Amino acid sequence: MAPFSDKHLINEGEKKTVICVEGNIASGKTTCLDYFAKTTSIEVLTEPVPKWRNVRGHNLLGLMYQDSSRWGITLQTYIQLTMLDQHTRPMISPLRMMERSIHSAKHIFVENLYRSGRMPEVDYVVLTEWFEWITKNTDVSVDLIVYLQTSPETCYERLKNRCREEEKIIAMEYLEAIHQLYEEWLIKQTLFKVPSPVLVIPADNDMQKMIEKYEENRDRILTPYN
Ligand code: DGT
Numbered sequence: 001m002a003p004f005s006d007k008h009l010i011n012e013g014e015k016k017t018v019i020c021v022e023g024n025i026a027s028g029k030t031t032c033l034d035y036f037a038k039t040t041s042i043e044v045l046t047e048p049v050p051k052w053r054n055v056r057g058h059n060l061l062g063l064m065y066q067d068s069s070r071w072g073i074t075l076q077t078y079i080q081l082t083m084l085d086q087h088t089r090p091m092i093s094p095l096r097m098m099e100r101s102i103h104s105a106k107h108i109f110v111e112n113l114y115r116s117g118r119m120p121e122v123d124y125v126v127l128t129e130w131f132e133w134i135t136k137n138t139d140v141s142v143d144l145i146v147y148l149q150t151s152p153e154t155c156y157e158r159l160k161n162r163c164r165e166e167e168k169i170i171a172m173e174y175l176e177a178i179h180q181l182y183e184e185w186l187i188k189q190t191l192f193k194v195p196s197p198v199l200v201i202p203a204d205n206d207m208q209k210m211i212e213k214y215e216e217n218r219d220r221i222l223t224p225y226n
Helices: 029-039 049-053 060-066 068-088 102-115 121-137 152-162 165-169 172-188 207-216 218-222
Strands: 017-023 043-045 095-099 144-149 198-202
Touching: 017 029, 017 102, 017 172, 029 043, 029 095, 029 144, 029 207, 049 060, 049 068, 060 068, 060 165, 068 102, 068 121, 102 121, 102 172, 144 172, 152 172, 172 198, 198 207, 207 218
Parallel strands: 017 095, 017 144, 043 095, 144 198
Antiparallel strands: none
């Protein structure tokens, strides 16, 4: 029996829709999810960051920022697991909105560690084998990616203002590298296969303006892509 085959079935034959909100660190994904959580009855799944900060007492996110060459594989292995858990969790509404995805964890963050020489090829290859097995044997499909497109400068400003302890160490170059990978993946579409259509929303504006943009795009975001 295929353990994940019925995730998308609310009733016999009724397909569910999965929307992933993607974007750089501090691009405003949480605000976007909060807004739709408050104003619709869809299911909203935020990123499992608290788990990454406390795995039986270990802060993997903090370790990775302190020494990414040593702890990159550890964090990415755990992120891949927690993202798999999110994607395969039974859906409680016909429409699910998720913060990031197993796809961006692999295509953006693992890729960045590898390309920047902070992840050895052997770790990259093992994570890739896992990722390929997962995408082939489980349902981690996505129906729409909403890409919050920001400049790295905006993200840097927002990061400084929110002062998350582990992130104090983040340099502008890191945000630039993540931005470039997102652009290659979702805009130029030259990096890896994009798993769904992409809706691009420019996201350098303040929160009020962003809420107006979410309203403008509400139907395009929430119309099921069945
Ligand atoms: P937001 O709402 O757009 O401001 O988003 P954040 O910053 O609350 O959430 P996000 O997704 O940018 O990530 C939270 C932290 O986790 C941030 O320091 C980046 C890090 N992170 C997320 N996914 C990955 C990953 O796959 N690998 C690595 N190395 N870090 C990740």
